[in-house]
Structure formats: C-alpha cells, structure tokens
Amino acid sequence: MPELKRILHVEDDPSIQAVAKVALEAVGGFSVLSCSSGQEALDQVLGFAPDFILLDVMMPDMDGPQTLTKLRELVDIGLIPVAFMTAKVQPSEIAHYRSLGATDVIIKPFNPMQLSTQIRAIWDRAHG
Amino acid sequence: MDKRQQQLQQLQAHLQQLGEQFAQRLQQELPELAGKARQLQQADDVESQQHLLSSLRDQLHKLAGSAGTFGFNGLGQQARELEQQAEQWLDSLQQKQQRLQDFIHGLERLAEQPQLIEPEAAPAGTSARLASLASTTCARVIYILEDESSIGENIRLTLNTFGYKAEHFSRIEALDAAIAKHLPDALIIDVNLPEENQTGLDYAAALNQRLEEPLPLLVLTTQNDFTTQLQAVRAGAQGFFTKPLDITKLENRLERCFAQQNGEPYRVMIVDDDRDLASRYSLVLRGADMLVETLQNPEQILAAMASFNPEVLLLDISMPNYGGPELAQIIRFNDDWLRVPIIYLSAETAITRQMGALVKAGDDFITKPISDNSLITTVFARAQRARLLSNALSRDSLTGLLKHADIKEQVALEQERGLRSGKSASVVMLDIDHFKQVNDNYGHVVGDSVIRALANLLRQRLRRIDSLGRYGGEEFLAVLPDCSAAQAERIVDEIRQQFSAICFSAGDREFNVTLSAGIAGAPGLAASELMEQADRALYQAKHSGRNQVRLAE
Numbered sequence: 313m314p315e316l317k318r319i320l321h322v323e324d325d326p327s328i329q330a331v332a333k334v335a336l337e338a339v340g341g342f343s344v345l346s347c348s349s350g351q352e353a354l355d356q357v358l359g360f361a362p363d364f365i366l367l368d369v370m371m372p373d374m375d376g377p378q379t380l381t382k383l384r385e386l387v388d389i390g391l392i393p394v395a396f397m398t399a400k401v402q403p404s405e406i407a408h409y410r411s412l413g414a415t416d417v418i419i420k421p422f423n424p425m426q427l428s429t430q431i432r433a434i435w436d437r438a439h440g
Numbered sequence: 441m442d443k444r445q446q447q448l449q450q451l452q453a454h455l456q457q458l459g460e461q462f463a464q465r466l467q468q469e470l471p472e473l474a475g476k477a478r479q480l481q482q483a484d485d486v487e488s489q490q491h492l493l494s495s496l497r498d499q500l501h502k503l504a505g506s507a508g509t510f511g512f513n514g515l516g517q518q519a520r521e522l523e524q525q526a527e528q529w530l531d532s533l534q535q536k537q538q539r540l541q542d543f544i545h546g547l548e549r550l551a552e553q554p555q556l557i558e559p560e561a562a563p564a565g566t567s568a569r570l571a572s573l574a575s576t577t578c579a580r581v582i583y584i585l586e587d588e589s590s591i592g593e594n595i596r597l598t599l600n601t602f603g604y605k606a607e608h609f610s611r612i613e614a615l616d617a618a619i620a621k622h623l624p625d626a627l628i629i630d631v632n633l634p635e636e637n638q639t640g641l642d643y644a645a646a647l648n649q650r651l652e653e654p655l656p657l658l659v660l661t662t663q664n665d666f667t668t669q670l671q672a673v674r675a676g677a678q679g680f681f682t683k684p685l686d687i688t689k690l691e692n693r694l695e696r697c698f699a700q701q702n703g704e705p706y707r708v709m710i711v712d713d714d715r716d717l718a719s720r721y722s723l724v725l726r727g728a729d730m731l732v733e734t735l736q737n738p739e740q741i742l743a744a745m746a747s748f749n750p751e752v753l754l755l756d757i758s759m760p761n762y763g764g765p766e767l768a769q770i771i772r773f774n775d776d777w778l779r780v781p782i783i784y785l786s787a788e789t790a791i792t793r794q795m796g797a798l799v800k801a802g803d804d805f806i807t808k809p810i811s812d813n814s815l816i817t818t819v820f821a822r823a824q825r826a827r828l829l830s831n832a833l834s835r836d837s838l839t840g841l842l843k844h845a846d847i848k849e850q851v852a853l854e855q856e857r858g859l860r861s862g863k864s865a866s867v868v869m870l871d872i873d874h875f876k877q878v879n880d881n882y883g884h885v886v887g888d889s890v891i892r893a894l895a896n897l898l899r900q901r902l903r904r905i906d907s908l909g910r911y912g913g914e915e916f917l918a919v920l921p922d923c924s925a926a927q928a929e930r931i932v933d934e935i936r937q938q939f940s941a942i943c944f945s946a947g948d949r950e951f952n953v954t955l956s957a958g959i960a961g962a963p964g965l966a967a968s969e970l971m972e973q974a975d976r977a978l979y980q981a982k983h984s985g986r987n988q989v990r991l992a993e
Binding site: 325327328330331334335338339370397398399406408416417418419420421422423424425426429430433434437 | 455510
C-alpha cells in the first residue's frame with residue numbers, strides 16, 4: 313500500500329485554507345499544498361504530485377466538480393483519492409459527487425482535530 | 441511535559457489564533473451581509489433581486505461551512521437556516537417568472553388558433569372541474585404516458601378530481617416536448633407502447649438519468665413478471681401497477697411519493713459520552729437536513745426521548761457505567777419505543793461481540809471511525825424505513841391521514857404545547873353532509889373517492905405544522921397550532937367553498953357535495969373539552985342547514 317504524505321487542498325476561503333493546513337500538518341503530519349482556486353491547482357498539481365486531493369465544492373470561476381474534471385484531463389488521477397468538502401450534503405448529492413468520481417465527501421464545518429483521521433479513513437478505504 | 445503534549449498545545453494555540461482572525465473577518469463580513477439585505481429591500485426588478493439573493497445565498501453557504509470549524513456553532517447554524525431561506529426565495533422568484541412565462545405563452549397560443557373564433561358545438565360535459573381549486577392552490581403537475589387513450593384519460597380525470605393537475609400524452613414525442621417546456625412533479629408511464637421503438641421504461645430510465653433530481657415515477661404494465669419489475673426498479677420506479685388498473689391505489693402511491701419527498705426532517709438522537717464525537721456526528725447529520733439531539737448522560741434517556749421523539753437512536757456501545765445494549769433494553773421496556781431503530785456506535789470489529797449486542801434489542805452497527813457519508817446513508821435509510829412503517833401503522837389506509845387515536849393524541853400534544861408557548865391552537869371537526877346518500881346513490885367506490893378528495897383538499901390547504909386525521913367514517917379532525925379560532929374559521933370556510941365547487945362524477949352523472957364544520961379554540965382547556973366544544977359547534981352547523989362553519993360559543 314502506498315503511503316499518504318502529500319495532500320493538495322483547493323479552497324478559496326483563506327480562513328478555512330489556513331485552519332486545514334495547520335490541522336493536517338500538525339495532527340496528521342502530512343505535507344499540504346494549499347491552492348486558492350481551481351486554476352492554481354491545475355498549475356501546481358504536476359509539480360506537487362499529491363497522494364490525496366481535497367476539493368472545496370463551491371468556488372467562484374471554477375467549482376470543485378469542474379476542477380476535478382480538468383484535473384483528470386491533465387493527469388491520471390485514477391489512483392489518487394479525491395474528497396469534496398461541502399457544507400450541505402443530501403444523500404442524493406453524495407451520490408452525485410460520487411458519480412463525478414469523488415472517493416468521498418467531507419462535511420463542513422469540520423473539526424480541525426479530526427480532519428486528519430477522516431482523511432486517513434478515506435485513504436485506507438480507497439486502498440483497502 | 442512530553443513532546444507530543446507540547447505539540448498539541450502549540451497546535452491549540454495556533455488554532456485559537458486562527459479563530460481570532462476569523463472573528464475579525466466576521467466583523468467585516470456580517471455588516472456586508474446586512475448591507476446586501478438592505479439593497480434587496482430596495483431592489484425593484486426581479487433580475488437584481490435574483491442576483492442579490494444568489495450572492496447572499498453563496499455567502500451564507502460559505503459562512504455555514506466555516507463558522508462551525510472555528511467553534512462558532514450558533515452562527516454557523518443560523519447562517520445555514522438563512523441560506524435555506526435564501527434558496528427558497530430564489531425558487532419562488534423563479535417559479536413566479538416561470539408562471540408569467542407560461543401565461544405569456546398561453547396568450548400567444550390563443551392568438552395562433554384561428555379555429556377558436558369559429559362557432560363550435562355545445563361543449564361536452566367534463567367529468568371533473570376544479571377550476572376554482574387550481575387557481576388558488578399550487579396543484580401538483582402529473583404527466584401520464586399511455587397509448588390507450590381511454591385508460592390515459594380515465595387516469596387524468598380521476599387525478600384531477602383529487603386536486604392534481606394531470607396531463608395525458610399518447611406518444612413519447614409529445615410527452616418529451618411537454619417535459620422540455622415544464623418539468624412535472626411526477627410521471628406515470630405505460631411500459632408497453634407497441635407504436636414506439638422503445639418501451640416506456642427505456643424512455644423513463646433515460647429521462648431520469650438526464651435530470652439532476654429524478655422524478656417520482658409510477659409504472660403501468662400488462663406484464664407482471666420479475667424481469668419487468670426489475671427493469672422498473674432500475675429505471676427508478678416507486679410504484680408498479682398491473683392492468684386493469686386500480687386508480688385509487690395509484691393515487692395513493694402518488695401521494696406517498698410526495699409525502700416522502702417533502703416530509704419533515706428525520707429526528708435522530710445520539711447518545712455518546714464522547715462529546716467531540718457526538719457533536720461531530722450531529723454536525724454531519726444536520727448537514728443532511730436531519731434534526732439531531734445529543735445526550736451525554738444516559739440516565740436522562742427516557743425523558744429526552746419523550747420530549748424529542750426520535751425516529752432513530754445512535755447509541756454508543758460502551759459508556760463508562762453502562763453498556764449500550766443495557767440501555768437499549770431499558771428503552772425497549774417501553775412499548776412506545778419498540779419501533780425506534782437503535783444503531784450501535786462501536787469501535788468493536790469483533791463480529792461475535794457485535795452479534796451479541798444486536799440480539800439485545802439493537803438493529804444495526806456502525807463501526808468507528810465512519811465516513812461522513814456512510815453515516816448519513818445508514819441513518820437516512822433506517823429513518824426512512826422507520827417512518828414508512830410508522831405511517832403504515834398509524835395512518836388511515838383510505839386517506840393517508842392519521843387514525844382516530846393518533847389524531848386525538850396530537851390534539852392533546854398541541855394543546856399542551858400551546859400552554860407552554862402561550863400560543864393557542866384551534867381544533868376543527870369536519871363532516872361531509874348527507875354522505876350516506878352519496879354511498880346509496882353512487883356506490884361505495886364513489887363515496888370513497890369523495891372522502892379522499894376532501895382529505896387531499898385539506899392536506900393541500902392546511903399548513904405543514906397542522907395535524908389532520910380521519911376521525912370516523914366521513915368525519916375529520918384537525919388541530920391548527922398557533923392559530924386563533926377566527927383565523928381557523930376563515931381558512932375552513934374557504935375550504936368549505938372549494939369543496940362544494942368540486943364536481944364529482946359517477947358514470948355519466950355529476951354531483952356536488954358539501955361539508956359542515958365546527959371550530960373551538962381556547963387556551964387552557966383540556967384537549968377533550970376542546971374536542972367536545974368543536975363537536976357541539978359542528979352539531980349546530982348541521983342543524984342550521986349544513987354547508988357552513990360554526991365557532992364554538
């Protein structure tokens with residue numbers, strides 16, 4: 313099983329970006345690259361080579377699902393788990409996100425102390 | 441202090457600092473929101489209203505997602521509620537626009553039909569007219585695809601009698617064109633269409649895949665075999681009916697689809713001594729629009745359940761002084777809680793211990809850690825089944841309304857709630873006039889359809905918070921919380937007029953039916969006295985010539 317080290321986090325809200333970075337680095341010991349837009353993620357993804365991608369759903373210009381589609385055109389992310397982050401999740405929406413190729417969905421607001429565990433669990437299931 | 445602890449402390453400090461920064465940001469952002477709200481008040485064209493509303497919705501959505509992460513739970517929750525309200529306002533603006541568009545199209549079409557100005561033969565009697573109804577209530581739109589015209593028309597007319605706005609299409613092409621113009625609230629589709637090059641199911645499956653939110657789908661067929669049923673399930677059907685049709689059953693199922701669609705949020709109770717985890721689960725489930733209450737002290741479980749009335753219980757399997765299964769058994773001692781599904785939360789993966797716990801009063805297991813969406817899916821599925829089951833047991837099979845005992849209980853509950861809140865409830869007792877004559881003249885099947893029509897009308901006209909029950913044969917009981925007797929009188933009198941305007945048909949005969957009602961509302965009275973007063977008022981209405989609404993004196 314490959315090891316989970318590098319997480320690409322795409323989120324336009326600077327406060328959330330900061331708290332997720334701190335939480336994932338300090339609690340989980342991951343190395344995190346934060347991007348503020350889908351475009352930035354597209355520019356950075358090849359250089360950073362993430363093991364896991366965390367995508368905010370609602371962003372201006374290019375939203376999470378659009379970013380995922382573009383990412384997929386750019387790199388073979390078939391093996392990289394992708395989780396969407398969103399504030400509102402109906403069961404039908406989860407199904408929708410999954411059909412877009414997301415491995416899982418993480419709900420906002422999240423608890424910074426538990427975010428790493430949640431991501432680890434998604435990772436384990438994706439590779440289990 | 442060891443290194444790990446030191447790290448944790450640093451992290452906490454860091455998080456706190458970020459929280460303070462976020463609070464500063466809020467000091468800017470909240471006045472901004474208020475500013476937009478003021479703009480909204482001044483905006484006078486629909487476009488700028490829509491623009492402002494969607495920007496407010498997006499901003500509130502962000503806030504709902506972020507505030508809780510920094511510990512501002514109250515703010516996050518309020519933002520979420522306001523976000524939903526913004527969404528609803530947007531929806532209703534869009535609907536208004538759509539209706540205006542439809543109206544304009546209608547006028548345009550009128551101008552395009554020269555044959556309308558030519559003299560025509562006397563109009564044939566339609567078997568169901570609901571003009572007055574359709575104009576005052578938002579009737580649900582049902583599209584029917586049925587190549588046998590007589591069957592299709594029959595369904596259409598019957599559904600219209602029940603207050604729906606049904607349209608019948610014989611060909612896929614015509615249905616497709618109508619759907620492109622206006623999306624219906626549900627579809628009824630015949631599987632066997634010999635004239636077409638695809639079956640009705642193929643069409644429905646493709647359509648539902650195309651749509652973001654699949655439409656409720658009922659399937660009609662002459663083949664009652666496993667393969668067809670399986671295909672129906674795969675196409676997303678929620679009902680399967682074999683010809684010859686029982687249209688009342690069809691309508692029943694339709695009503696159930698809608699009840700499920702916009703039912704109240706599911707109520708979930710979480711009992712876990714780990715406060716962090718309980719609030720985490722609670723957040724996740726609330727995000728999926730469920731109502732959640734958490735409880736740390738298991739000794740209060742019975743009182744908490746009585747006041748919250750949960751539909752699903754999540755129970756930690758091992759708490760300091762109690763085992764989850766012990767608690768579950770205590771709950772099951774009480775007959776009222778036999779139906780509530782209990783899901784154990786457990787870090788236990790050993791199957792034998794899980795089995796042992798299940799045998800003791802539980803229904804399911806969630807193994808920690810669980811992903812957010814598995815949690816939602818598990819709880820949602822349990823809650824949905826539990827509610828369906830509970831409805832099947834407590835609801836009258838003809839009307840789908842509460843049964844005698846359950847509606848009486850509801851009156852008592854509302855009266856009690858009124859005492860606490862200081863807002864009084866009104867009780868309405870309703871009875872169909874000369875119902876025996878309807879049964880004698882036209883038969884019981886027609887009589888049943890009259891009862892169902894009234895039940896539907898009541899359901900459509902009363903609010904979601906009102907409770908409605910079938911009290912006896914043709915007698916209904918409703919309780920309207922936070923509603924004065926005078927307000928109730930106005931609403932019920934409108935319902936009386938609308939009901940008398942419904943034109944029922946039996947064969948080629950048409951007839952109208954009226955109703956009488958009695959209303960009582962007095963804070964502080966016992967529920968039984970209130971019902972008695974309403975009953976007396978109903979009696980007076982009957983004796984003063986029927987077809988009227990009376991207030992209790």
